[in-house]
Amino acid sequence: MDIVLEARGLTKRYGDFVAVNRLDLTIRRGEVFGLLGPNGAGKTTTILMLLGLTEPSAGSVQVLGLDPARSPLSVKARVGYLPDQVGFYDTLSARENLAYIARLNGYSRKEAGSRIEAALTRMGLEGVMDKAVSTFSRGMRQRLGLAEILMKHPELIIMDEPTLGLDPEAAREFLEIIRDLRSEGITIMLSSHLLHQVQAVCDRVGLFSKGNMVLEGPVDVLARQVLGGGYHITVEAEGDAGLEAALSRVEGVQRVQRAGPTRFVLEAIGDLRPAVARAVVEAGGQLFALASEAPNLEEIYARYFQKEATNARAA
């Protein structure tokens, strides 16, 4: 897999304030990478630097093998960018808005026409093509923004908070589109603070805090790192006093919590349902239900910052 985006020691300072601190980042072709972190953690600044829209204080960036500072035109022609709270010219129609962008990209009138129709149709906006954008809902604007990007046939798409402010249904649809794009082999980078959404579409995530990328990797790897597993197994079983001890003896189980008279929640390093079932039976218990839950990004996030805070207090 070849490398689409690479940043080395990327730093942005505003006076004394360090917005992004020595960021190293590599994204490979076909990946969906999620940039996570609270507001003000440096996500947008990072994205602007990757696009060459703001000048890094230090470090280097390679996008599609090019330096965005030296070859901004080639980079911008091949990368699609969806800013947070994307705006359009309200008095123009959807088609006219895209036509302007097409002209800026230097497409011929004929090519622009077919690209615009295709992109708007794909985003389900074919019925409102000639309506003024002022009549569009937030979700429609977001889709129009994505249509603009698709019109460019980009190799890399960078999205800043793409689902912010969308209603749950619109957000779900939007994530569905991201998955579709991924299956077409387009590399995607998105930033968000809505963790469960990111978890649903990202192959790999990077966790931002105060300008530093503190954690990076696939969600389950991070879960093992931070939570030491992160799988939750819920067991409903009846048995004698030895049952809880038997459950905690299962290899890979880190903690057993009693959540009710017949209900236990196990923290484990993986999906250990078969082993847990065996343990219940061997301990002479009766098993009613068994459910496993994959590690949760929200929990990783919360736990990580909790740890940070504890460390900070200790120091």
Added chain:
Amino acid sequence: MLAQRSTSASGDAAAPRREGSPWTGLWAVVSKEMADYLSSTRMLILELITVLTAAGTVFTATAQLRETVGQDRFLFLRLFTTSQEPLPAFVGFLVFLVPIIAIALAFDAVNGEFNARTMSRLLAQPIYRDALLLGKFLASLFTLALVLTTIWLLIAGLGLLRLGVPPGGEETARLLWFLLLTVAYGGVWLALGILASILFRQPATAAMAALATWLFFTVFWGIIAGILAQILRPVRIGLPAELLAQAQLEQALSRLSPNVLYTEATVALLRPEVRSLSFVLPSQLQGAILGAPLPLGESIMLGWPHMVGLIAGTILLFALGYVLFQRQEIRA
């Protein structure tokens, strides 16, 4: 010259050359912005005001001029310069109308894109900031030129109808130069408006700042120039040389105002009998036939420094805005 500077904002200062032309996409910006202007309500209002003043002044001027038809070689030029109380001449109107039109066109050029959140989307396209800013300036300049030309033709047409005398070749040439001069004068205020739209995020603030500058030059600068001249070149004994030095300094200072430059150059172009825009001593007038018109070339020479001054002012203001815009962070 301007293009190279922006490397500092958009990338590595050591990079010897940027990729491609800085003007990629320029005409796309120009045509989009012009289409916006021409279909906007604000344009309609401005056109209406200007057409009204044009018609009003022409009608009063022709009423007066009809009586002297046949006696004046430059009858047509008088259309623009004849005033009748309480209305000033059309030229007098333009001195303050052009800045207002220009500021109204330009005050939200850049901050408008930020406020509509379209700026980051635009700059993510394969164009440089150079093209965006120059495109916006050119679009507003072309729009202004279009408005002024329309009015110019309107006055000429009304004049033809009311006076029944066609303009001569020299008159037409003088009027064309006058049109160019007026566009150059508008350029200064457009550049100022765009500068304000870069400096201030709120369009209302930008408009107020630009209008305040206009008011400063229209009302206060003349007074300040007089006071400065009195301080720097005081008249101690009352020698003619002292008086002259003070008056000359005052005039030099007042010419920092684009309004003064425009008015003086207009006088040179539209009143062929004017042979100097500065002080003329009686000794310099020896042998001159007073009231005899200057040839066109000489009149242009007379107003030429003023025209150059206006263009230089435009470039200076635009360059300042350009540097600031290149360094501006995209983030709101």
